[in-house]
Amino acid sequence: MATDLYARDVAAIGTLQKLRFFPQTAVGGAGCYLRDSNGAALLDLSASWGAASLGYSHPAIVEAVSRAVRDQAGASVLSGTNAAIVELAERLLRITPGEGARKVWFGHSGSDANETVYRAVVRATGRRRIIAFSGAYHGGTTGSMMISGHPSQAHAERSSDLVLLPYPCRYHDTVTAESVLEIFDHMIATSVPPHEIAAIFIEPIQSDGGLIVPPEGFLAALVRRCRAHGILIVSDEVKIGLARTGKLHGFAHEGFTPDIAVFGKGLGGGLPISAIVGPADVLDAGTAFAMQTLHGNPVCAAAALAVLDTIEREDLAERSASQGADLMAALRGLSEKHPIIGDIRGRGLAIGVELVDDRNKKTPATRAAARLLYRCHELGLVAYYVGGNANVIEFTPPLTFGPAEIAEATAILDQALSDLAAGRLDTIDMRDFVGW
Numbered sequence: 152m153a154t155d156l157y158a159r160d161v162a163a164i165g166t167l168q169k170l171r172f173f174p175q176t177a178v179g180g181a182g183c184y185l186r187d188s189n190g191a192a193l194l195d196l197s198a199s200w201g202a203a204s205l206g207y208s209h210p211a212i213v214e215a216v217s218r219a220v221r222d223q224a225g226a227s228v229l230s231g232t233n234a235a236i237v238e239l240a241e242r243l244l245r246i247t248p249g250e251g252a253r254k255v256w257f258g259h260s261g262s263d264a265n266e267t268v269y270r271a272v273v274r275a276t277g278r279r280r281i282i283a284f285s286g287a288y289h290g291g292t293t294g295s296m297m298i299s300g301h302p303s304q305a306h307a308e309r310s311s312d313l314v315l316l317p318y319p320c321r322y323h324d325t326v327t328a329e330s331v332l333e334i335f336d337h338m339i340a341t342s343v344p345p346h347e348i349a350a351i352f353i354e355p356i357q358s359d360g361g362l363i364v365p366p367e368g369f370l371a372a373l374v375r376r377c378r379a380h381g382i383l384i385v386s387d388e389v390k391i392g393l394a395r396t397g398k399l400h401g402f403a404h405e406g407f408t409p410d411i412a413v414f415g416k417g418l419g420g421g422l423p424i425s426a427i428v429g430p431a432d433v434l435d436a437g438t439a440f441a442m443q444t445l446h447g448n449p450v451c452a453a454a455a456l457a458v459l460d461t462i463e464r465e466d467l468a469e470r471s472a473s474q475g476a477d478l479m480a481a482l483r484g485l486s487e488k489h490p491i492i493g494d495i496r497g498r499g500l501a502i503g504v505e506l507v508d509d510r511n512k513k514t515p516a517t518r519a520a521a522r523l524l525y526r527c528h529e530l531g532l533v534a535y536y537v538g539g540n541a542n543v544i545e546f547t548p549p550l551t552f553g554p555a556e557i558a559e560a561t562a563i564l565d566q567a568l569s570d571l572a573a574g575r576l577d578t579i580d581m582r583d584f585v586g587w
């Protein structure tokens with residue numbers, strides 16, 4: 152049956168939107184588990200790339216969404232409003248720190264939100280340039296790819312007004328915080344007049360670029376420099392925001408408050424909704440300027456309100472911090488036994504495990520990463536890899552992840568790592584699973 156469903160997918164759905172690591176299927180799910188078409192339970196350490204922030208079929212979301220569709224208050228915010236979307240806007244304004252008059256914009260995804268930020272800051276400031284980081288993934292639409300630096304998008308056209316800075320990494324200390332700040336200073340003094348720069352896009356942890364936690368003080372120093380030139384600070388919280396890192400906001404670890412915060416993925420708990428919180432003069436810079444028919448959908452807004460309620464009621468930020476520390480400790484235990492684990496890093500329940508063929512040289516174990524995750528899936532665990540060398544396993548499990556799941560995940564990873572070391576995974580045919 153599994154083969155049937157996966158084979159039907161291969162036959163009927165094109166590859167353009169696929170990023171496949173193994174033949175994963177789902178016919179249902181509950182909590183941290185998906186149920187595949189063989190009836191097997193899959194412990195999901197990705198949470199569908201962080202979107203299923205409360206896991207699957209969380210009662211609060213089931214309740215809120217069921218109520219919203221039973222008495223549906225329209226489908227959009229474009230030409231009329233609804234109570235859920237207004238309440239959500241007010242709520243986001245309350246929980247997101249910031250100064251001055253601020254407003255909210257709603258979209259479906261991190262991609263449309265970042266694209267809208269890009270277009271709106273250029274319009275509102277009259278400045279055309281954007282700074283972002285090499286390795287940054289801000290989305291998969293034309294506009295969001297124009298301001299991204301992820302190597303998987305080599306096919307896409309970057310904006311000629313985009314300046315990419317390296318993102319410093321403590322593990323790969325070839326790029327230090329000091330060197331990036333020097334590049335910034337040099338650039339501002341020479342080739343890129345700061346009065347032409349509208350905004351800088353920052354990920355407080357660079358996720359798809361390799362789950363890279365920046366060196367302490369780096370982002371605060373960079374933000375200070377940008378502020379001195381009136382450059383707007385955008386924090387892309389799409390993957391790691393809303394309680395995942397052990398605090399409600401990723402930027403809260405970094406000693407800065409952005410002008411603009413972008414939320415997506417986990418905001419909807421598995422339903423499509425994204426949001427920008429930012430200065431009113433940016434988000435009021437035009438009408439009919441950045442809209443799609445279903446933006447402001449009341450059913451998705453109800454899901455988001457349920458997510459925010461649950462995060463607050465169950466103190467999921469605190470839970471992320473403590474469960475993340477326990478998961479990290481269990482992974483460190485594995486690293487004593489398995490030399491392929493070169494680095495373990497992250498905050499809360501945003502954790503990266505970098506695999507290397509040689510701990511001294513830090514050579515990326517790209518081939519091994521793909522096979523390891525294939526084997527994990529066979530054993531009942533779902534996780535994907537990120538990073539420019541496709542060798543960083545990313546864990547972004549549901550925020551409800553607990554001790555039993557940590558024990559199960561550790562046992563499966565241990566088994567898969569042992570299989571890898573013993574050469575038992577060498578014959579897996581990975582041709583259909585090229586990842587990214």
Ligand SMILES: Cc1ncc(COP(=O)(O)O)c(C=O)c1O
Nearest residue numbers: 260261262288289290387389390
């Ligand atoms: C930091 C960040 N921003 C934006 C996006 C784009 O979000 P979406 O794929 O929901 O459009 C992603 C997706 O991985 C992301 O990780």
